[in-house]
Amino acid sequence: MTHAKRIDREAGRAYWMMILPAFLIYLAVMAFPIVLSFILSISNYSGGKMFGENAEKWNLVGFAQYLRVVKDPWFWNALKNNLYIVGVSVFGQLPLGFVFAYIIYRRLVKAPGFWQGVLYVPNIISIIVVGLLWQSIFSPNGPIAQVVNDLARGEFQGKLAAIMDGVGHLDLSDGALSRILDLGGQAARDMFTDPIPELRDLLSSYGAEEGAMVVNDLTNLLVNRWTPEFLNVQEVAMLPILFVILWMYTGMYLILFLANMQKIDVQIIESARIDGANEMQVMRHIIIPALTGTIVNSAILAISGSLSSFALIFALTGGGPGRITEILSIYMYKSAMSGSRDYPLANAIALIMVVISILLIVLTKAIEKRWGGKEE
Amino acid sequence: MKTEANGRIRARGLLGSALAKAAAYLVMGTFTVMTLYPLFWLTMNSFKTTREFQVNMLGLPMDPTLENFKMAWKFGEFGKLFPNSFIYTIGATAGVIALSVLAGFAFAKIPRRVTKWIYGSFVVGILLTINTLMIPLFIEVTILGIYNTRLAVLLVYVGAGLPIGIYLSTEYIRGIPTALVESARIDGAGYLTIFRRIILPMATPVATTLAILQICSTWNEFALINILVSKTELKSLPLGIFKFSSSLSTDYGKQFAALVIGMAPMLLFYVAFRKQITRGVAAGAVKG
Structure with a gap:
């Protein structure tokens, strides 16, 4: 009995030794900022010294910041732009990636590795490089x-x-x-x-x-020279941004779909073809059902990708002209880092984004139950 | 009768597939050109002087020059940026792999009741995108007095990489037969020994996947390091390249050269490890 206890204690010690370094860093980098942003969002802290001598006096003042955010038309503008990004992913990248993957998977083209390799290239390049490259392509004198x-x-x-x-x-x-x-x-x-x-x-x-x-x-x-302001016209400035997002990330969905198509048993498709099924029937009755999980998964990735995107728009337009192409992350960044250094407001925005993420996680769990989450 | 029917099906199939193939090549070809041409255009123009670029944006350089690269390298202080990017990438990658495989082993093979909660908290983190926390992170780092330090950058990068790292390692190590661990236990081996002797040698595939994912994301990362660091001595490549956007927007030659310098390392990495990268991306795109 004592022997078993000793072994159990050894196991416990080993367990905590192995997980604690990771867990502490994770708490410091992910969990603590969430708590901090909540506290600061209901405070009037404005960026001075927080503790010790000469510290700034600050206290908790309530939920006024959240009201400010909800009443700010620029918040809704930014949220709308985030939704546009989700839209271009779900209705642009996803179907395109699916079609490309299908073409490669069914060997309608030779050299499958080549196409897959090339179409993924934009993903591998630094977003800042992509942003500045397209900025000069869209320039009025470009x-x-x-x-x-x-x-x-x-x-x-x-x-x-x-x-x-x-x-x-x-x-x-x-x-x-x-x-x-x-x-x-x-x-x-x-x-x-x-x-x-x-x-x-x-x-x-x-x-x-x-x-x-x-x-x-x-x-x-x-002759009249045309100097198009693609990135500088309020009404359409999001369009070139959405185009660049489509250009950049479609290859990722191609890889996702292709990897999951390759898990489908080829014999099922072959025997269906022998039984007289045409290409469309194979797609509808074998491939799409097998990929339902991947499609749902990709849509969720698109939403979380939209929430985390920052650098591309930061490099392409910086949120301009005016503030028309701001997304939530840039709206938050500018509230805190430029002009008035409005930390309470920025932290309220951060927390709203965290809440959206959590809703997304809950949604994922629900969908997983519904479809059984059989994909990897 | 039978052969006729077969022949008809084959003929129709042939016609259909020829058309489908032509359409497939057209679609793939169009998108491939759209993907590669901007990158080719950028590279080609980085060898032109700004003056030549303004009159000849589309043609090949008439008088190729390396002057842009020399100027961009000096102005962008790439001599400082490259070592920094290497330090961050290697440090974060090593940290994520070591901590993930270690914790993954504990979660997968040492039965504890808390695993459900702690492991669950990491899995939730996969969808909790850390970019949404950049402002509280900035404030936290300032309070701790580690703003403008490599330590802060490395901690944040490791913390951000852990959720997916731990998820992939745990799932992978769960696939290693528990009997291996148990028989070593019966022989009296401690968990640390088992980790070193049995798990670590078998974890190479998942470690490779993690390395690929982490290298790609760290090398190109911008949003977080942008709020963690302001000294040139500590900046990474993407931060340094961003300098070429505003101050030099009319000096195209230099800007293009900087962009080419910025994308070259990852393109080479991609050419060298394309298969592993593709596999890693497919494995890493999991939900929480």
């Missing part, structure tokens, strides 16, 4: 704008040459000049106080053999 402007320029030159009756002949009549100005639209006329005579003066300074130069200079002068 490559998208340049492609469109080059096309517009070519078209303008063609029309101009047609009006000028082939390069070289300068027709300085009112009618021709007016048609030239029409090409540039109202913006072209606005450049002059008295457009037609001034343009005639300008063009008569060129020699007769300088036709090509005239076309070139006139194009530079009159």
Whole structure:
């Protein structure tokens, strides 16, 4: 009996020695901040020294911060943006990832490893690199704008040459000049106080053999340059962000779906095909049912991914223009780290996000019971 | 009759599959180009001067130069960033693996009634994304006086990696036959000895998965280190690269070179360990 007790004590000691380091760090990094954020969210602590000499005087003042958050339209804006991100995951990345995985799994394309490998690449790159890369692609003077402007320029030159009756002949009549100005639209006329005579003066300074130069200079002068503000228009600034998210993470869902498709017994599919089932029937009656757990799992991942995302939008727009592309994490970060250093408000937001996460966990448990959580 | 029917099915199948294959190649090809072209475009433009970039955004560099890389390396202080990123990544990875396998063994093979609760608390943490706690973490670190220290960064990274690490290790070690542990117990071996002699050698696969997951997430991590550290001496690669966004937004050449420097290590890592990474991601994407 004493022997058994001694062994049990040894087991207990070993047990705690093995789990305590992990558990203490986990408590310090995950559990304590939750408690701290709750305390600070109902306090008026404003970031001074907390303990010891010259510590800031602070006390608990109640739940006013939560009311402030709920009344703040920017909170709802940020929450809406988080939901957009969930939406693009569930209705964009998930189906696309599924289709890609299906194509690879059913060997509709050769070299399955190649496609899978390539489509996952954006996941592996630092989010900050991805954010800054797309920021320059979407820039008003970036490559998208340049492609469109080059096309517009070519078209303008063609029309101009047609009006000028082939390069070289300068027709300085009112009618021709007016048609030239029409090409540039109202913006072209606005450049002059008295457009037609001034343009005639300008063009008569060129020699007769300088036709090509005239076309070139006139194009530079009159063509309307397009400087798209993809990331700077309030109404649509979320769209490029959602596109980049789609670009970046679709490969992850591809890998998830493919890994779980590969667990399906090939013989089931083969015998179904021999029995005359077509590709759609195989998909509907074998593959999709086998992946229900994975699909639910992916949707949950999408929600928790949306809550944890921060760096991409931080790098792409910083929440701007104004505050229109803020998500909850950036809304929280800015409340605490910029301007007024509003710690109580930021901690209230943190706690709201934790509560959403906990609801998500509860939901997961419920779904697991419903579908049996058979996937890994 | 029979052969005719068979032939018809095969023909229809052939036609259908040829069409399906063409469509499949079209879809995969489009998305592959969309995935790779921006990265190719970035790399190509990092060899152009800013002046050339402004007039020639889409073509190959006419006069390739390495000047951008030299300038970016100096301005971004990459000589400091790289060692830091290595320290954080190696430290956090080693910490997560060691603590997870150790605790995983205890949870899986030493029967205790508290396991249900403690292990359960780790599993809940998988969905409790730590980024939501960045502000309280910042305040906690300030109170403890470890703001702007490597220790704080490592502690936070290890703590954030533990839930998935412990979940995967525990589930893996549960799969090791308990009889192995019990017979060693009967021979009088202590749990620590059993861990060292039996479990550790068998835990290589799960340790590899954890290493892959942790290396990928730590090397690229931005949100947390952004609030834990402000000194250049302590910054990691993503923090350093972020410096190129605002102050240099018009100096494209230098910015692109910095981005290429930033993505190159992970791309090489990916090329070298693609299979393991893919497997690790599939294993790591579990819910709580």
